[in-house]
Amino acid sequence: MKPKVFVTRKLPIEIIEKIKEVCDVSMWEEEEIPVPRNVLESQIQEVDGLFCLLTETIDKSLLDKAKNLKIISNMAVGYNNIDVEAATQRKIMVTNTPGVLTETTADLTFALLLATARRLIEASEYLRQGKWKTWSPMQLIGQDVFGATLGIIGMGRIGEAVARRAKGFDMKVLYYNRNRKPKAEQSLGVEYADLPELLQTSDFVCILTPYTPETRNLIGEKELKLMKKTAVLINTARGGIVDEEALFQALKKGEIWGAGLDVFEKEPVPVDHPLLTLPNVVALPHIGSASKKTRLRMANIAAENLIQGLQGKTPNNLVNPGIY
Numbered sequence: 219m220k221p222k223v224f225v226t227r228k229l230p231i232e233i234i235e236k237i238k239e240v241c242d243v244s245m246w247e248e249e250e251i252p253v254p255r256n257v258l259e260s261q262i263q264e265v266d267g268l269f270c271l272l273t274e275t276i277d278k279s280l281l282d283k284a285k286n287l288k289i290i291s292n293m294a295v296g297y298n299n300i301d302v303e304a305a306t307q308r309k310i311m312v313t314n315t316p317g318v319l320t321e322t323t324a325d326l327t328f329a330l331l332l333a334t335a336r337r338l339i340e341a342s343e344y345l346r347q348g349k350w351k352t353w354s355p356m357q358l359i360g361q362d363v364f365g366a367t368l369g370i371i372g373m374g375r376i377g378e379a380v381a382r383r384a385k386g387f388d389m390k391v392l393y394y395n396r397n398r399k400p401k402a403e404q405s406l407g408v409e410y411a412d413l414p415e416l417l418q419t420s421d422f423v424c425i426l427t428p429y430t431p432e433t434r435n436l437i438g439e440k441e442l443k444l445m446k447k448t449a450v451l452i453n454t455a456r457g458g459i460v461d462e463e464a465l466f467q468a469l470k471k472g473e474i475w476g477a478g479l480d481v482f483e484k485e486p487v488p489v490d491h492p493l494l495t496l497p498n499v500v501a502l503p504h505i506g507s508a509s510k511k512t513r514l515r516m517a518n519i520a521a522e523n524l525i526q527g528l529q530g531k532t533p534n535n536l537v538n539p540g541i542y
C-alpha cells in the first residue's frame with residue numbers, strides 16, 4: 219500500500235504527478251485560500267506525510283492529532299511555522315528547501331532596497347495620479363545606494379548573495395552574525411561589526427536571519443534609535459524579527475528615513491496596518507522567492523524530501539537529525 223500524503227495547497231501538476239508515483243495523495247485544491255485548520259486537523263490524523271507551506275502553523279496541538287505522521291515537508295527555507303522540537307519528540311522528520319531560492323530572494327532584497335532608497339513606488343504613483351507637472355531639483359529625492367554602507371544582519375546563504383550584489387554597487391559591507399564568517403570576510407571583503415556598531419554606521423540595514431526565539435524583536439526601539447536618521451531598513455526575513463510598533467514610531471518621527479518590508483508579523487498584513495499609512499514604507503506581500511523557476515525548484519525539492527522520508531531514507535534537507 220502506498221503511503222498517504224496531504225498537500226496543503228494546489229501545486230503544479232508535474233509536482234503532484236511526481237508525488238503520486240509513490241504516494242496516495244490528497245490535496246487542498248485552492249491556490250489563493252489557505253487550508254482551513256479543521257481540514258488540516260482531520261487530514262493529519264490520516265496521513266504518513268504532510269507537504270505544507272509557510273502559511274500553515276504546525277504546532278503541538280496539531281501534531282498530537284497525528285497518528286502515523288513520519289514527515290513534514292515545508293516548501294520554504296524558513297521553518298518557524300513548525301514546532302520542530304515537538305516534531306522531534308514525536309520522531310517526525312521536518313525538511314525545508316534551502317539554497318534553491320537564495321539568488322531569487324537576494325534579487326528581491328536588492329530590488330526592495332533600491333525601490334525604497336529611490337522612492338520608486340511613490341514616484342510611480344505620483345506620475346499616475348497626474349501630479350507630475352515639471353522636472354524639479356528637489357522633487358522625489360532619495361538616498362544614494364552606490365558607495366553607501368550596507369549592514370547585513372544574518373550572513374548566511376541569502377546574506378552572502380546580497381553582499382555580492384552590494385559589491386557591484388561599490389558599497390562597503392558590514393555584517394553581524396551569531397558566528398563570525400572568516401570565509402565570507404576573505405572572499406567577499408565584508409567586515410564583521412557587533413550589532414550596535416553596524417546599526418550606527420550603516421546607511422542600509424538588511425535583516426536576513428531566521429525567525430527564532432533569539433531573533434524575535436531583535437530590532438526594537440533601542441536598536442532603531444541607534445540607526446542614522448537617513449538610514450533605510452530592509453526586512454526580507456520574517457516579520458517578528460522587527461518590533462513593528464517601534465518601527466512605525468521610528469519612521470513617523472523621522473528617526474530613520476525609510477523601510478522596505480517583504481514580511482510582516484501577521485500575514486497577510488491587514489490593509490489598515492499603521493505601517494501601510496506611511497509614505498516612507500515600501501511593502502510587498504512576501505514575494506522573496508517568487509520567480510517561476512525558483513518556485514518550481516522549491517516544490518520539486520520539497521517533493522523529493524517527502525518521498526525520501528517516506529521511503530525510509532534520510533531526506534536531503536532534514537532539519538531535525540535529532541529524531542535518530
Ligand code: NAP
Nearest residue numbers: 296372373374375376395396397427428432454455506507
Ligand atoms: P541561512 O543560510 O541559515 O542564514 C541565516 C544566517 O543567520 C546564518 O548565518 C545564521 O548564523 C544567522 N543567525 C541565526 N540566528 C542568529 C542570531 N540569533 N543572531 C545573528 N545571526 C543569526 O538562511 P538563508 O537561506 O540565508 O535564509 C534566511 C532567512 O530568510 C530564512 O530563515 C527565512 O526566514 C528568510 N527568507 C525569506 C524569504 C522571503 O520570501 N522573504 C525567502 C527566503 C528566506 P550561523 O551561521 O551561526 O547559523
Ligand code: GLV
Nearest residue numbers: 293294295296507
Ligand atoms: C520564504 O519565506 C522561505 O522561507 O522560503
